[in-house]
Amino acid sequence: MxxxxxxxxxxxxxxxxxxxxxxxxxxxxxxxxxxxxxxxxxxxxxxxxxxxxxxxxxxxxxxxxxxxxxxxxxxxxxxxxxxxxxxxxxxxxxxxxxxxxxxxxxxxxxxxxxxxxxxxxxxxxxxxxxxxxxxxxxxxxxxxxxxxxxxxxxxxxxxxxxxxxxxxxxxxxxxxxxxxxxxxxxxxxxxxxxxxxxxxxxxxxxxxxxxxxxxxxxxxxxxxxxxxxxxSKEVFQRGAKAFASIGVPAILTNVATPVGNAAVTTAIAAYGDQAVAGWAVVSRLIPMAFAGLFALSGAVGPILGQNLGAKRFDRLRQTMRDSLKFTLIYVSVAWFLLAISSHLIARAFDAHGMAEDVIVFFCVFIAGSFLFNGSLFVANAAFNNLGYPLYSTVLNWGRATIGVIPFVYFGGLWFGARGVMAGYGLGVVGFGIASVWLCFHVLKKIEHRTQPDL
Structure with missing residues (x-):
C-alpha cells in the first residue's frame, strides 16, 4: 500500500x-x-x-x-x-x-x-x-x-x-x-x-x-x-489504544439509535397497521429531511480535532457556537418545508387515516424537536474528538432509553398515536440541552488542564 x-x-x-x-x-x-x-x-x-x-x-x-x-x-x-x-x-x-x-x-x-x-x-x-x-x-x-x-x-x-x-x-x-x-x-x-x-x-x-x-x-x-x-511499533500501539478508547464507545453510541426506534415502533404498533405505516414513512423521511444534521456530526469532528491539536481553544468554542447556529437555521428551514408540504408527503406515500395523521402531526409539530437532536449530534461528535467518547455513549443511550421509552409509553397512553410521536420529540429536549452544557464544560476543562496558569 x-x-x-x-x-x-x-x-x-x-x-x-x-x-x-x-x-x-x-x-x-x-x-x-x-x-x-x-x-x-x-x-x-x-x-x-x-x-x-x-x-x-x-x-x-x-x-x-x-x-x-x-x-x-x-x-x-x-x-x-x-x-x-x-x-x-x-x-x-x-x-x-x-x-x-x-x-x-x-x-x-x-x-x-x-x-x-x-x-x-x-x-x-x-x-x-x-x-x-x-x-x-x-x-x-x-x-x-x-x-x-x-x-x-x-x-x-x-x-x-x-x-x-x-x-x-x-x-x-x-x-x-x-x-x-x-x-x-x-x-x-x-x-x-x-x-x-x-x-x-x-x-x-x-x-x-x-x-x-x-x-x-x-x-x-x-x-x-x-x-x-x-x-513504527510504538505508533501502531498508540493508534490501537486510541481505537480502543474512542472506537468502542463510538460503536456503542451508534447502536443506541435503532434501540430507541424499536421502542417507538413497539409503542405505536398498539394503534394498528396504519399507525405503523405512518411511522415507517416518518422513519424514512427523517434521514432525507435532516441529512444535513447527520453530515454536520461528521463535519465538526476534524475541525475540532485539528484545532485541539493546534491548542486553539478559542476556535474550539467558536466551532461549537457556529455548529449550533447552523443547526438552528437548518432545522428551522427543514421544519417549515415539512410543515407546509405535510399533506403532499402523506399523499405521495398513499397514506390515509391514522397513517396520514401520524405523518402530518410529525411534520407540523415534532420535526422542530430535531433542533435538540442536532445539538446532541454535535456534542457527541465533540466528545468523540476531544477525548471523552464515553460521554457520547451515555448521552445517546440515555436518549434512546430514558428519553424514549417512558415518553412514548405515557404519550401513547394519554393521547394515542399522536402522543407516541409527541413523546418521541419531547424526550430529546433535556438531553439536547444537557449535552451542549456538558460540551462547553469539557472545553473549559481541557483548556485549564492544558494551560495550568489559567
Missing part, C-alpha cells in the same frame, strides 16, 4: 479562516453523499419489491438488521480515525498523521475481517433470532452470505472517507460515498432485472459498489494526499 510518490506537505486547513465557512462547506459535501446513499437505499428496496415476492423484501429487511451491526462497527472505527489523524495534523506532526492513517487502515481491515470470520458460520442462527423463518430465512441467509465477506471493503471506504475529512478534503470524501451510490444505482437494475438474478443480483451490485467505494477512497488517500507511512 506504500507509495513512492513525493510526499505532500499536509496543512491544518481548519486552524485558520472562518469556522462557519468550514462548517458549511464540510457539511454540504457530506450531505450530498448521504442523501445519495439514502436515495439509493430506497431505490434498492423498490427494485426488490417489484419482483413480486414479499419474501424477498422481508429477507432484505432481516439481512439489513443483521448487517447493521458490522456497519456500526465501521462507523465507530471511522470516528476514531478522524479523532487521531486530525489531531496530529492540527499539531503539525505530519509524519505522525501519516503513520496513524496507515495504522487505522491496518486495524479496520483486521477487525472487520475478524468479525466476518466469527459471524459467517452462524448467519442462519442469528437470522432466526431476529424472527426470520422458512423461505424468508433461507433467502436472508443467502443474501448475507454474499454480502458479509465485503464488509472489510465497506470499512476501508469509511476509513478513507474519514481520512479525507481529517485533512479537510470534503469534496473527495463526498466522492467516496457518491461513487458507491452511483454504482449501486446503475448496477442494481442491471443485475436484478437485466441479468435476471433477482436478490442475488442486488447482493452482487452491493459488493461492486463497495469495491468502487474502497477504490475511490484509496486513490484519494494514497495518490492525491499521500497520507500513508509505515507505522
Amino acid at each position: 506504500a507509495t513512492s510518490a513525493p510526499v505532500k506537505t499536509l496543512q491544518g486547513k481548519f486552524v485558520e479562516g472562518s469556522i462557519m465557512r468550514h462548517v458549511v462547506n464540510m457539511t454540504a459535501t457530506g450531505s450530498i453523499g448521504l442523501i445519495a446513499v439514502f436515495v439509493v437505499d430506497v431505490l434498492n428496496l423498490l427494485y426488490i419489491s417489484r419482483l413480486g415476492r414479499h419474501e424477498l423484501a422481508a429477507a432484505v429487511g432481516y439481512a439489513s438488521t443483521l448487517l447493521f451491526f458490522h456497519t456500526s462497527v465501521s462507523i465507530g472505527l471511522s470516528i476514531a480515525v478522524t479523532a487521531t489523524v486530525s489531531r496530529a495534523i492540527g499539531s503539525g506532526d505530519y509524519p505522525l498523521a501519516r503513520q496513524f492513517a496507515a495504522s487505522s487502515l491496518y486495524l479496520i481491515g483486521g477487525i472487520s475481517t475478524f468479525l466476518v470470520i466469527v459471524t459467517y458460520p452462524f448467519l442462519a442462527s442469528l437470522l432466526a433470532l431476529l424472527g426470520a423463518q422458512g423461505e424468508t430465512a433461507q433467502l436472508a441467509t443467502r443474501f448475507c452470505q454474499f454480502i458479509l465477506p465485503s464488509i472489510p471493503l465497506l470499512g476501508f471506504g469509511m476509513a478513507t472517507s474519514a481520512l479525507l475529512r481529517s485533512v479537510g478534503d470534503g469534496k473527495r470524501a463526498m466522492f467516496v460515498t457518491l461513487g458507491a451510490a452511483f454504482a449501486t444505482a446503475l448496477l442494481d437494475p442491471l443485475f436484478i432485472f437485466g441479468f435476471g438474478l433477482g436478490l442475488d443480483g442486488a447482493a452482487i451490485a452491493n459488493i461492486c459498489a463497495r469495491c468502487v467505494m474502497a477504490f475511490v477512497g484509496f486513490y484519494a488517500v494514497l495518490k492525491v494526499h499521500h497520507l500513508y507511512a509505515k507505522p
Whole structure:
C-alpha cells in the first residue's frame, strides 16, 4: 500500500479562516453523499419489491438488521480515525498523521475481517433470532452470505472517507460515498432485472459498489494526499489504544439509535397497521429531511480535532457556537418545508387515516424537536474528538432509553398515536440541552488542564 510518490506537505486547513465557512462547506459535501446513499437505499428496496415476492423484501429487511451491526462497527472505527489523524495534523506532526492513517487502515481491515470470520458460520442462527423463518430465512441467509465477506471493503471506504475529512478534503470524501451510490444505482437494475438474478443480483451490485467505494477512497488517500507511512511499533500501539478508547464507545453510541426506534415502533404498533405505516414513512423521511444534521456530526469532528491539536481553544468554542447556529437555521428551514408540504408527503406515500395523521402531526409539530437532536449530534461528535467518547455513549443511550421509552409509553397512553410521536420529540429536549452544557464544560476543562496558569 506504500507509495513512492513525493510526499505532500499536509496543512491544518481548519486552524485558520472562518469556522462557519468550514462548517458549511464540510457539511454540504457530506450531505450530498448521504442523501445519495439514502436515495439509493430506497431505490434498492423498490427494485426488490417489484419482483413480486414479499419474501424477498422481508429477507432484505432481516439481512439489513443483521448487517447493521458490522456497519456500526465501521462507523465507530471511522470516528476514531478522524479523532487521531486530525489531531496530529492540527499539531503539525505530519509524519505522525501519516503513520496513524496507515495504522487505522491496518486495524479496520483486521477487525472487520475478524468479525466476518466469527459471524459467517452462524448467519442462519442469528437470522432466526431476529424472527426470520422458512423461505424468508433461507433467502436472508443467502443474501448475507454474499454480502458479509465485503464488509472489510465497506470499512476501508469509511476509513478513507474519514481520512479525507481529517485533512479537510470534503469534496473527495463526498466522492467516496457518491461513487458507491452511483454504482449501486446503475448496477442494481442491471443485475436484478437485466441479468435476471433477482436478490442475488442486488447482493452482487452491493459488493461492486463497495469495491468502487474502497477504490475511490484509496486513490484519494494514497495518490492525491499521500497520507500513508509505515507505522513504527510504538505508533501502531498508540493508534490501537486510541481505537480502543474512542472506537468502542463510538460503536456503542451508534447502536443506541435503532434501540430507541424499536421502542417507538413497539409503542405505536398498539394503534394498528396504519399507525405503523405512518411511522415507517416518518422513519424514512427523517434521514432525507435532516441529512444535513447527520453530515454536520461528521463535519465538526476534524475541525475540532485539528484545532485541539493546534491548542486553539478559542476556535474550539467558536466551532461549537457556529455548529449550533447552523443547526438552528437548518432545522428551522427543514421544519417549515415539512410543515407546509405535510399533506403532499402523506399523499405521495398513499397514506390515509391514522397513517396520514401520524405523518402530518410529525411534520407540523415534532420535526422542530430535531433542533435538540442536532445539538446532541454535535456534542457527541465533540466528545468523540476531544477525548471523552464515553460521554457520547451515555448521552445517546440515555436518549434512546430514558428519553424514549417512558415518553412514548405515557404519550401513547394519554393521547394515542399522536402522543407516541409527541413523546418521541419531547424526550430529546433535556438531553439536547444537557449535552451542549456538558460540551462547553469539557472545553473549559481541557483548556485549564492544558494551560495550568489559567
